[in-house]
Amino acid sequence: MPKMNLSHFEAALLFSIFTSVVMGVVTKNNDRDRLHYGIYTFACFIIALFGLGWLMYFGHG
């Protein structure tokens, strides 16, 4: 099996995509709401990713 070498950002992005798909599929009661929730979850992941990234950057001084 080939080895995958990803940066922190790429790995976190992949994680966000897969998790958002599942979160979108298993919640809500109709397809429109599921799609919205999936996009919302993905957006939250990305905001948290950049937010925590900058926080750690400034935290290091």
Add this chain to the structure above:
Amino acid sequence: MAVKEKEEKPPSVPVGAWAPAVALGWLIPGGGHFLLKRTGRGVLLLLAITSMFVCGLMMRGYMFQPQTGDLLTTLINVGGFIGDLAGGILYLLTVWLGYSQVDVAGHVHDYGTKFLVVAGLLNILAMVDAFEIAAGRKD
């Protein structure tokens, strides 16, 4: 004097109605949804969970063993093992085909380990969803 109103419990669902969907959902990610004729959602679950697990393997993630010791060691190892095991056929195939990766330092390995565990945890969410559909609590 206040009268306590008893909350109405949802009627219990016979095991035979939901057990096959939940069991198949564990074995094959999205399998419960396939059984319940939710093919589109089943395909999405299958693709997302399997891709996540395979990415975890390609990042050479560590498979947890149910080791016990102090509280933190037990929590991490037993919890991680349950997460890995929840991957169903993906976990079984990986073990049967002899995948063996020692726990080494490095962010890629670390992400791989998390991908493997979270793929299993997401499969548990899919199983809960299959249960709710089979029990008639959800469309």
